[in-house]
Amino acid sequence: MxxxxxxxxxxxxxxxxxxxxxxxxxxxxxxxxxxxxxxxxxxxxxxxxxxxxxxxxxxxxxxxxxxxxxxxxxxxxxxxxxxRGRDAHVIPIDGDLRAALHDAFLGGYEQRMAGYPEARMRRRLALGLADPVLQRAYWDAHVARRRVSTIAVLRAGVEQGLLRADTDLEACADLLSGVFYYQLVVRGVSLTDAEALARCRAAFEVIWRGMSAEAGE
Amino acid sequence: MxxxxxxxxxxxxxxxxxxxxxxxxxxxxxxxxxxxxxxxxxxxxxxxxxxxxxxxxxxxxxxxxxxxxxxxxxxxxxxxxxxRGRDAHVIPIDGDLRAALHDAFLGGYEQRMAGYPEARMRRRLALGLADPVLQRAYWDAHVARRRVSTIAVLRAGVEQGLLRADTDLEACADLLSGVFYYQLVVRGVSLTDAEALARCRAAFEVIWRGMSAEAGE
Structure with a gap:
């Protein structure tokens, strides 16, 4: 897509x-x-x-x-x-899943943002907060479809025994994205800010470790 | 507070x-x-x-x-x-840290929301997205202070050897909150929705496991 x-x-x-x-x-x-x-x-x-x-x-x-x-x-x-201009997040599932997921969420962030200005992202979220019908329409038609790729890579991880069998795929997809939105929506810092990206990177490590089969089983 | x-x-x-x-x-x-x-x-x-x-x-x-x-x-x-009406999130650090953190983020959510209507939360976030100066003022005067308690419980966890020594406290606090905001801001579902809360609960387990000293050290 x-x-x-x-x-x-x-x-x-x-x-x-x-x-x-x-x-x-x-x-x-x-x-x-x-x-x-x-x-x-x-x-x-x-x-x-x-x-x-x-x-x-x-x-x-x-x-x-x-x-x-x-x-x-x-x-x-x-x-x-x-x-318009939002990144596709199509993640390959035929190689190193961790690297692919990391790259999808953290690789080339600046370039990705260039195609989708932060001002538009702010407006999109503000319009959605003010209009739940628009918010749901956007989720159904666009976000939910884009997430399919994230869910697929997590599912592949479970199937390969890399991730815990009880991994809640939807919850983990929310977690992966949520920390990025938090920077913009709550902290009010740009997603190209070095400290914000460092926090998102550290958060990714915590999530991956928390999902990993070696870690808790 | x-x-x-x-x-x-x-x-x-x-x-x-x-x-x-x-x-x-x-x-x-x-x-x-x-x-x-x-x-x-x-x-x-x-x-x-x-x-x-x-x-x-x-x-x-x-x-x-x-x-x-x-x-x-x-x-x-x-x-x-x-x-006005936002919950204080003062988390005790003299007992079971995991239970205290879990309770702070997931305990009595319905009651907490009763004091701070979702419509006001939506408006607060929308106003902040439209006005970065307000967003920063709100962060500095209110969110940052409320987070002190979350950071304190994570720091206590590190000091007690319960959490990894390299835990990024700020990133983990963002992660803990981010998944809740994601439900309202991106999914457009209420924070009292049973499925949304179940995802937040599952996410909490992933975060705690990912921070735990036993899990990766």
Whole structure:
């Protein structure tokens, strides 16, 4: 999963028209409309303005009818816009699992952040806190799918006997991500801050040791 | 530390008048002003309105001059208001450290949340994400002080040889809290949700095992 395709958000939001849209591949003009809508939504979000149909029509040139035909709700469009540029976290499970997981969470952090500015991340989280419906839509359509890769590497670790058999995969995925969010959401420090990254690195060691089969079994 | 006294926020924000105020104990009328200002700020926050001097004057009946005499900045007043009702997390270090830490993070969660509604927690985090100055003020005056107790119990664990000598106390405190914030900020589920609490409980076990001296040394 790289940048979200225009297809995926509707599929994940369970839009009834999904299958018919999937059956119409290669309609560049239609896909162009989605891209323009996502761009317009992102421009509004980044400028701190509420995303309304009127503003979207004005900025994108797409008709109001087309907006609602293409997106079951503006919430899904906003969620997709907020995901633009986020890293994919696809973790290989055919090699050193610990190194792969470490690299996924701690490798090349600066580069990764470059594609997804911190200001947008702050706005995404703030919008979600203010609007639980958007928060759940974003989780369902984007976060939950991205986590699949983290869960897969943890499961492989359990299957290989590297991690404890009783490892709670969901809880450990939350733990791995949670310490990063804590830096931005509670401490208010940038995720490129050297001390913040050092804490996240130390936390990773604690988590890995806590999950390891050698450690407690 | 229970509910923040009207004295503490100015002391923590480094207000120059702090020492003189501390030298004037028992001035109920003055303390009454602070309480009214915090109440007024909280009413504005809870209703989603911005906290302005004009609104504070209108709601509290305290004069504009008195507002600015008593609070170096409205940011500090907002931070104090946002902390109203938050649990103290004072953890005993003279008994079973693991049980004490577990109880501090996972015991009586429903009761604790009752004193600090989730809506206010969401608003506090959203306001902080939108305003890094407020976020830092809240961290410095409130979170950092509350964390002292968590850090103290971890340090006692290291000193007793229960936890690894190389335990990064700050990173582990972030880790312990981070998984709770993740539920609300990213998953968008309530901290009283049974599955969310089960994940936090499982995460606590992983963290404790990962810090334990027996586990890796």
């Amino acid at each position: 790289s940048a979200p395709s225009p297809e995926t958000p509707r599929a994940d939001a369970g839009a009834p028209e999904t299958s018919s849209r999937r059956g119409r591949p290669g309609r560049p003009r239609e896909e162009g409309l989605d891209a323009r809508l996502v761009e317009a939504a992102l421009a509004l979000i980044d400028s701190g303005e509420p995303v309304t149909a009127a503003k979207l029509v004005q900025l994108s040139g797409v008709s109001r009818a087309a907006v609602y035909r293409r997106w079951p709700s503006l919430t899904d469009l906003v969620a997709t816009a907020l995901d | 229970s509910a923040p006294s009207p004295e503490t926020p100015r002391a923590d924000a480094g207000a120059p008048e702090t020492s003189s105020r501390r030298g004037r104990p028992g001035r109920p009328r003055e303390e009454g002003l602070d309480a009214r200002l915090v109440e007024a700020a909280l009413a504005l926050i809870d209703s989603g309105e911005p906290v302005t001097a004009a609104k504070l004057v209108q709601l509290s009946g305290v004069s504009r001059a008195a507002v600015y005499r008593r609070w170096p900045s409205l940011t500090d007043l907002v931070a104090t208001a946002l902390d």
